[in-house]
Amino acid sequence: MIRLENITKVYKTKRGRHTVLDDVSFEVPLGTSMGIMGRNGAGKSTLLRIIGGAEMPTSGTVTRGSRVSFPIGFSGAFHGSLTGEENCRFAARIYGQEIHRVVRETRDFADIGEYFYNPVGTYSTGMRARLAFGLSMSIDFDVYLVDEVTAVGDRRFKKKCSAALKKRAEFGSLIVISHSVATLRQLCDKCAVLDQGKLTVYDTVDAANEVYAA
């Protein structure tokens, strides 16, 4: 379960205070999934980092009743001069997981061949995303925070990602940022639209899309 209460995030910029999130509240019980739509720069990724706990809100509280993943996106916190394998070992240690299992499962899922044993700095964007996605799937989380990750990779990899996420959504939760209505429809029950700091939750993806597209 994830519950956000009156979350506000304000950044100080040279041109004054900029409110990214304005009094955002919602709850996602385990077993349900929510999509988030919004324009570029609307604050979707910031919201995801706050849900995960990597960043602190200016005010408000986040309650996490389960193991929440790091945001799964393009970049991840991979160290460029360490190999894919070494980065996996690090993440496995942080989350107290069995290192060999995490390394093996990530390698098999990411399916990037010998690159797995090369420095991440030599990877393409797509390969990085494959590694990040494989890594997050091999660590046992209840709630997965997905940031537009299904947009990368070839068709086969996309299919593999969707299948893996759907499986996780049965018992856990997904919170998915995406611009693709098809992806959201496939993965989520509810859907929210983030616009000018305000978040509105709709009961179906289509209802949200109608408002968002308008």
Add this chain to the structure above:
Amino acid sequence: MSLLRGLVVQSEVVHAIFMRETRTRFGQYRMGYLWAIADPAIVILTIAGFFALVKRAAPYGMDIYSFIATGIIPYKLFASSAQQVGESVNGNRALLFYPRVLPIDLALARGLFELATYGAVFVVLMGLHGLATQRLVVDEPLYVIAGLTLASLLGTATGLVFCAIGVMSRTADRARGPLLRPLFWISGIFFTVEALPVHVRPLAGLNPIIHCAELVRSGWFVSYEDTYVDTSYLLLWILGLSVVGLLLERRVRRKIEVA
């Protein structure tokens, strides 16, 4: 999350960062560990050589090599900890991407890493000297360990303060080097407190680092005593700096931006 569970998670995280640090710091080059040893060894040999050249002797009962080594290693341990812990958040910011990693974990891991590195450097350099001279006598090993540990704590606490200041202001961050550099000359690397004129001794003792060097030397040399060591004064510094550092961390915590 219970306190015990929290401690387990934190130790897992600190351990992970520590292991990663060994790869990123020494793993990039061939014989990377050698540099950790070579750096202080070069300084010791240079100064010892200079002392020999100007025919200045080490204090009674000490050889020049051990005299300089017991001064420079506590100092380097302090300075390096302050420097590395001070940069821990700005240098490893990307790791905060993982929600489990907190700024304090980055600082603690680096502090421990410096202690482990310089502890090993001390053992290796003094061991090599022992082998070369066929003589190795340690008067009070616990004093030596205490001196090095306190130097590490003092450096880590100083680093915590630098770290918080560095997050608040990049400009203030630049003052770190100029603030630390003069300490090289007044921290007992080239002298013992006993060798100073009587009226200068209390003044020199204001510098907390000198107490670490004095502790290490009184523990290492049979002929040198801990007359000028004030452990409670040193602990007060460590406590004070830690409190200030942690309070500042609370203030800047919400300002750290990951991406």
